[in-house]
Amino acid sequence: MRFFPHHPGSWPRHHHPGPHGHGRGRYGDEPGRGHHERRQGRGGRRRVFESAELRLVLLKLIADQPRHGYDLIRAIEDLTGSGYVPSPGVIYPTLTMLEDMGQIEKAKSEGARKPFTVTDDGIRQLETEKDAVEAMFARLAALATKRERTDGAPIRRAMENLRAVLMHRLGRDDVDTDTVHAAVSILDEAAQRIERLP
Numbered sequence: 001m002r003f004f005p006h007h008p009g010s011w012p013r014h015h016h017p018g019p020h021g022h023g024r025g026r027y028g029d030e031p032g033r034g035h036h037e038r039r040q041g042r043g044g045r046r047r048v049f050e051s052a053e054l055r056l057v058l059l060k061l062i063a064d065q066p067r068h069g070y071d072l073i074r075a076i077e078d079l080t081g082s083g084y085v086p087s088p089g090v091i092y093p094t095l096t097m098l099e100d101m102g103q104i105e106k107a108k109s110e111g112a113r114k115p116f117t118v119t120d121d122g123i124r125q126l127e128t129e130k131d132a133v134e135a136m137f138a139r140l141a142a143l144a145t146k147r148e149r150t151d152g153a154p155i156r157r158a159m160e161n162l163r164a165v166l167m168h169r170l171g172r173d174d175v176d177t178d179t180v181h182a183a184v185s186i187l188d189e190a191a192q193r194i195e196r197l198p
Helices: 051-064 070-081 088-100 120-128 131-148 153-170 178-196
Strands: 038-042 045-046 103-108 116-118
Touching: 051 070, 051 088, 051 116, 051 120, 051 131, 070 088, 070 131, 088 103, 088 116, 116 120, 120 131, 153 178
Parallel strands: none
Antiparallel strands: 038 045, 103 116
16 A cells, blocks of 8 residues: 655656665665565565655655654664564665655754754654654554563573573583483473463
8 A cells, every 4th residue: 555646857867777786776665675574484574665655654754853864773673672673675765766856955053973853744644644744653562562571581591591591401421311301391381281271
């Protein structure tokens, strides 16, 4: 689903290789294919944001306060509890697109690294897509909740304890095959019990 209708002059006419020499072009729907996807399960991938959705997220973050590209990466990482960290290969082409569309611009400030600020056109776009923007940020919050639930401190602590016990008990010179098999059996049983949890 696209949020930005095509207007004359809104989109660059020519495509160029992406920053890493792949993808559908500098301004394509998939700048650097796979950059705004994250792994799901074994070898599978699912897209976190479509290109138009990511533009809305960046536009809203810049409207909240002027930001550089790196600031935007860190902001999204913080919002998702490190559940999703977009790469520079997708952030910077998207910023260039927003700038070409007249929705953001470089701040008039001193220094070489000027943050982006939102323009009047950008504010109008956010107002038009208010419901969509709220949905995007709800998705970011959901990623943070999932991250906290599946990778929280208690789980990390328990896994570190397990690792330490295994290294201590099975790393001894006098450990025998029966002990190793017993440990493997315990781990397999624990995995099965966790898998059956409601």
